[in-house]
Amino acid sequence: MFWREKANLWTLITPPTVWALHFLFCYVVAAIACAKFGRAADLDGTRIVIAVATVAAAGLIVVAAVTARHHWSIGSELPPYDEPTSQDRERFLGVSTFLVSCLSFVGVIFVAMPALFISDCR
């Protein structure tokens, strides 16, 4: 799923999809915890769950980034990768996916941060 020989449009959107699932997961888990255990409840368990999810999501994104880096570095030319060849198509998808992975990684960390600092539901 995350390691592919060839890049395509699905590999391009894999990292942000991971971000989206991670985001939803964090939001849903916290929302359920706060709704079911009341506003004063502490979030210790939830925060651990979120931490695990964050590590998992970040890990998947890193794998996607490494794959992309692999597609990108076929040959060693620099961008803009605008030749009408399969190689340049591959490199272009690689570099774009790599950039998208970086953004998704930052996004995951950003979203996890509130869980680091906020310890209850108030």
Add this chain to the structure above:
Amino acid sequence: MSEATMSEQADLERRRGQEERLGKVWATPKSWRYWSAVNNTEVGVWYTATSFFFFLFAGALALVMRSQLAVPENDLVSAGLYNQLFTLHGTMMMFLFAVPIFEAVAIVVLPQMLAARDLPFPRLSAFGYWCFLIGGVFVAGSIFFNAAPDGGWFMYPPLTTDPELSGIGADIWLLGLSFIEVASIAAAVELIVGVLKCRPPGMRINLIPLYCWYILIVAGMILFAFPPLIAGDILFELERMFDWPFFDPARGGDPVLWQHLFWIFGHPEVYIVFLPSIALLAMIVPTFSQRPIIGYGWIVLAAVGTGFLSFGLWAHHMYTIGMPAISLGFFSAASEAVAIPTGVQIFVFVATMLAGKVIFAIPMLFATGALAIFVFGGLTGVMVALAPFDWQVHDSYFVVAHLHYTLIGGMFFPLMAGIYYFYPFMTGRLLSVRLGKWAFWLMFAGFNIAFLPMHFTGLRGMPRRVFTYPADLGFDVLNLVSTVGAFVMAAGVLVVTFDLIRPLAKKLKAAHNPWNAGTLEWAPLDPGNPWGIRSVPVITSRYPLWEQEGLARQIAEGRFYLPDAKEMKRETLITTVLDAEPVQVLRLPGPSFLPMIAAIFVGGSFIAATFHWWISAALSGVVGIGVIMAWLWTGTAMIPEKASKDAGLDAELPLYKSGPQSVGWWAMFITMVGDGTAFASLVFAYYFYWTIQPDFPPPDATGPGLTYPLLAAAVAFGAWLCMVRARAVNRGGSERRAAQLMATSVLLALASAALLLYAPWTTGLVPTRDVYDATVWVLVLWSAIHLVVGVLMQGYCIARSLAGKLTARHDIDLQNVVLYWHFAAITAIVTVMVIALFPLVA
């Protein structure tokens, strides 16, 4: 005569013959039949003009509001009318102007940019346009009957669920806009398939114009953003019309659910209108810098990144509803994260301008103006994304200022740039430079005079959506200045409008490719020809007109693919997704009134429902479905007279492809993804109630039991199996047997739908009693309707099969219907799992 000139002569003859045939095939219908046109060059222009008209209308409403607010205690309009004014202004600007005009411009430009003769489903575009026109006139016209919606453009319940308080306006909003949203989704499907499958040979994924990247992403966003709103609209109408208590706390409902569904749509919506406008800038900036864009990959990052991140921001519109701090934190973090890709795009543009030699023509003037305004709006955006700051300015004029800076800088000014830029390509004439300068400076100055002070009016405490204010609170001068600014800006808009509608003959003729752009839409030597592109070229560069010597001339001489229309049929080339290798010649349908008639009846059904004329609504709907069937029957999945044809350049390409290789299959797939998103939103509603209530299902709930739902799921599964089997059998050549299997599936599907509805009925769930009952009912209804629609499709396939139009080799219809059935079966089975099995676990 020498031999060389003789062959030249022959070549000329041949070309003239080709052009004559192409001209006939693609001719625009004459006189009253003109309105049966479906070609992108007509439909796209109507679409653009109509949405621009709605912009003028909504702008006029804004001027009335500004006049009312010019001085304190003014009585130009009543409070009630003011409510209608701001609601209709916001609603029209967002739903009737910003989204449609992006789709409209894309329908005009995209095929030309891709050197396609048209998008793959021209009649669908036409249908979308007529839906838009009918729905738009209905919604806009309501203000003349003092019946416009008045609950704000996000229609928060409980104010709007009360028929006493909101009158018919809310129904007009809900039904009129739902109808238009369907049209928007149709256009999105068309654009996605267009970008992925209709590119010229050689235009690999690393060579496509940036505009196409944006369109692809935005159309994808529409697919996930609009369905939640449609689901919300359904719940909303059920509450208004039949008293199902989705948003009524007394019976377990919750108004906050609407806020979620609305903003899951509403926030991506602002990016849906922003990205296509940025896409225009991504074409304009390189042209006027006379160099390729710097950081193509970064733009793709930005487009993909914003496309995704913008879905994680919705609750920043709900900071004040009392969410737990940690939820606020998540949304705040995502809101700040989205600033990264947004900023990247701005830097890419600035870098490209710095690296090239910028020519400040009118489009470029608007482009720079747009960047300046948008950056300012972005900065206040980062401010309001922080929850504590937002608590202070929420619902104040600060927000009005912020949203107009982003929308006008991020959407309106780029659009103006685009209009100036593309006008010569659409008409062969240039807009006036002198008027353009006037328009720009009037609008730019007027805009800032109007909206900059609003930041301070807001910080001083003036709430939004108030029809007047007392003197001496410190609002007077600021408001007067804002009003003056609004009129100055309006003057600028008038100048542009005047220039646009001035007779063409008075305008300067544009040279070929007047801005010396590099992309294919500027290739045709004479934009007056109806066929779009004379022959479909082979592309080897991101800016073919700059880098491929003599390309425009060779295209015009018909040196490439599809230079002819030998069989007198409209055709375009289909290529593969990643590498754009030609794989098929697609036959396109010609002019027809059917899409218009279908839109009239389907629209009629929605309008009649607004007034609770149930019988007319049902009749109109049935006729509409009939017309759609007739349209499909006569215009789609046609069996070609031969298997393949010579597409030029020695390529022999098939004329018919079915299954995942056909464009129709992809259109169905994409549509069903949207449909699945709407269903997921309904399931979300179920779990939303489950989270907020101590017991869900409530202890006194009686249904829907286990037996009937499980039986329904099993039978639906059987219906699906029959369909899959029918497809295989049909492929194997036993067409009769396939028809029998489909008939069996019809019976099973009907049985499953009946069982689904029977379950809550027999256990006595009453949808008006409690939100639990209503939610179960809405889920089973949704599934049952999908099964019944599946039955209609099966009936259609059986008829096609009997008529000999669906055969072992030509099975597009069956392939697409089976694809639909995958989704329908999943819908039914998930419904059963949620309503019958989940309560056992919970």
